[in-house]
Amino acid sequence: MKELFKLIFCFAFATNLAAQKIPDFNNYQALKCVGPIPEDFRMLSQEKYKNDVKAEAKTSKNHNVNSTKDEFLLETNYIVDELLLSGKVLFGDSVTNYVNKVADNVLINQPELRNKLRFYCLKSSEVNAFSTNQGIIFITLGLIAQLENEAQLAFIISHEIAHYERHHTMNEYLRNQEIFSDKGGYKYNTYDDQIRTASSYSKELELEADSIGIARLAKTGYDCEEAISSFFVLQFSELPFEDYEFNGKFLENPVMLLPKDLFLDSVKPINLENDMDDDTYSSHPNIATRRNRLESILAGMTDCGAMKFVEGKTAFYTMRKICRFETVRIMLNRKDYLAALYNAYVLQKEDSTSLYLKQSIGKALYGMAKYKNHSQYSDVSEYYGKKEGNQQQCYHLFAELNASQLNMIALRYLYNLSLEDSSYTVMAMRADLAEEAVRMNEIHYGDMTKTFALYLEMKNDTVDTTKKTTVAKVDDNTTDTKAYVSKYDKLRQAKKKQEKQEATETKKSDASKFYLLAFADILPNPGVKKMFEQAETIAAEKSAIEKAEEDKLNKMSSYEIRKMEQQKNTSGKKDGLSLGIDTVVFVDPFYYIANERKGLKRIESETQQLEFSNQVRENAAYSGLNIELLNPKSFTVNDVDKYNDMAVVNDWMGERLDHEDDLGMIPLETDRMMPLVEKYNTTHFCYTGVYTYTQKRPGRGFIVLLSVFMYPALPFAIAYAVTPEHHTYYYTLMYDVKTGNTDVKNTIHLKSKSKSGYINSIMYDMMLQIKREKKVKNTKR
């Protein structure tokens, strides 16, 4: 009995543990970083660069670092740090922890090397992995989403470690600098030759990394054959996660069926030919070459392992599933709606009740409908003819649907979703599409009821016709064939027949507007009626505003129109804006200093960026604006929540910037922003920063020449010629994340150096404009 209790206890504990590890895929939440922020994210780039230079100097013979190496160390540190602080890199989360465990297994025999390396996952749908000179290895979620087993991941990790071990990134950079600088043996090469030489070297490095990678893998117990399989995976990584038949049934309802002509008779089969593409100008060898090379190496190996999973099958499949769910979100974020929809559809085969997947499909439909309504669908779609496998059916269907059809299909899907999930984003997307259905596609509730009535009539007609035909046949048998029929009776009968035929045709053509049946099965539902009533009201208001603006424009002269356009910009108004906003979250303020001759000055920019962040705080205090500053350069070890918040805001902003303002689209990441809206008690998030550059003055020679003839002006001309021209741009971009509307979109250009006094002055003024209450005009009667 005691043993039984122990067993039950253990089982309960184990179940609990498992429940903690496996996320709830029904209500899936996007991955977040966990735990202390690693030093890679916290140390300033200039410190890293200085450390690297010191380390490099120690290893070199004369304790000097040449300028090319120095440049490489500077650039690479800053570029990697930009990535680390973009919010796209994960640490401490389940997938990154898993990758680290696999890396531990791969480097089980090389503990020293393991200590030098850091592995992070990158939130990208691309299938890729890369290592840096600093010992950071990035694995994309898109890559893990496509792999078949842990051994394949182990090989890829081993391959990337080899790049680090052999300093491939630096060597490639140095070689490329040599090749493209027209020096030494490359002096007389054409540009074409230079590219070919550079890519040839890059391919050599890839093959070397493959060889080292497989050799290391062989010593770990992982199945080396999977290294070859991983190339198979890479070859088909452009395809969706799985290849399932797509028939669009989930978009239909009992009344509205998608017409057959929207579907292809057959889809293009997947090309199974080996990848023998010409790789002359490619940085990587083609897959066939790499596979053959590995096969020959493997043939000589005797001590290779056979384990496909070391951390366990469940762990791998769970991680892969997480990556797949994440990839769908990333696809939505980068407007790859069709891929997101098809992949979500594929994932539904396993998780049919997942609300997350339904939301993803709803978002994809919303995105496509919006772009189609605004005649910009080509921006978010790819030609279906290029697609292979069953996904082609999906690409074809949405290419064939017109704006009205897609709008109504998406609206119905969102309506169903809203019954299950009444979150702000879903409701907002639903309301937006309903309004566009009315205003842009002229679909009204009345049209739908009429169409449904016609549909019912036609259905009855079909039944009646069948009955009548039967009766007629009976009558025909009993009719006296010799009965006299006059010419006029014949004509009357012919006319009636013609009219009946015309009526049937009209009904048929009305019925072809199948999208009007999108709500046919739930038309009497008060929710549907209310939704359309609200849409009608909003649409009428918008139309009235549009018409008023149009009328106003028609009455205005071209000069007045130009002036009005200028005044839309803040600087065009005397007083600036008056937004009446109390609290704003400033995200990732930036500061770039560039020079025409030397390009971006990395170190100065970073130093100024820190100073600029302080200025944001100071001016906010002076202006009385409540702010929260999410500056990744100043995060401390325990600021993981801020890092996660910044990542969400960056995702939202990235998506919002991708949509044109005219589109009026609600960013699909809005649901992830809503907790931040509550946390920071504001819907206003702002990017701000400075870009300043120095260049030679134009026409310097001419001015000096001219001043020779007007010699008193010569000192001024010389001063003009020798001093550079400065330009400073101050950017402010602020959005209301709830509506997606732009609060401020402003670029201030100063023809001057970026002096902190000027920046303070502009920044303070901008904050005042944000804070200032709107003027209320007194209307005296």
Place this chain on the structure above:
Amino acid sequence: MRKTILLLLLLFVGSQTISAQVPGYQGKRFSAGYNASTFFYIIPEGWNGDISDIFAGTRLSYKTELHVNYVLSRKVSAGFSYYFAKQKAYFTHNYVENFGYLVPKDDYALCRLNIFEFNMKFFRKNFIAPAGFYHQLSVAMVLYSLGEKGNTLTTYNQNNSSAPVVIEGDKDPYSCVKLGYSIGKTNPIGHNFYLNTAIGVNFFRGGDSYFLRDASEVHVRNYILVNFNRNLRTHNLIELKLGFGWLAF
């Protein structure tokens, strides 16, 4: 003249109407400061047109300016300045009726200047008052008088240097109006201070200049005025300003 003052007043009133929401520099609208104005001028007899002698008769003029400034709106500020200086005036109109050619003892006489100026700064596109590049319009009352000890100027007849002629300066200072335009920039340093640089041009009109309409009528009574007035115009036509200030509140 009246029109100019009226125009400036109108601008002031116009600015006041939009000054309900004034930003200033980090909320500071009032500033006070010091400027040193200077520029090269050429003593007419020092340069005969020869390029090699271009600097031979070149001198520097100085003026000291104390000013206060108040931000009226995002783009406009108004200020009051007080200038004072003792400038060396080289006399060129020497022939005085009944006295012949009179020359001051040291070739020059000290001219004491007191200028009371009202100015308005209009900040250039994208700059917010009081920081950045601006255009300044000013109108000022200029009071100038003999700055020599005892309010007397000792002169000699060019042909008879042994007989000095002492000319008394007028009790009341001479006056004229200065109309000025300058472009400059105010560069805040930290939160409380700023540096100012500007270059401007001044035109002197009105006041006692009606005495000068006919230079041939130079006599003892307007001998100092005639020469001072001419010097005033040439020495202060262009000015370079360098200064600093305090962003007070």
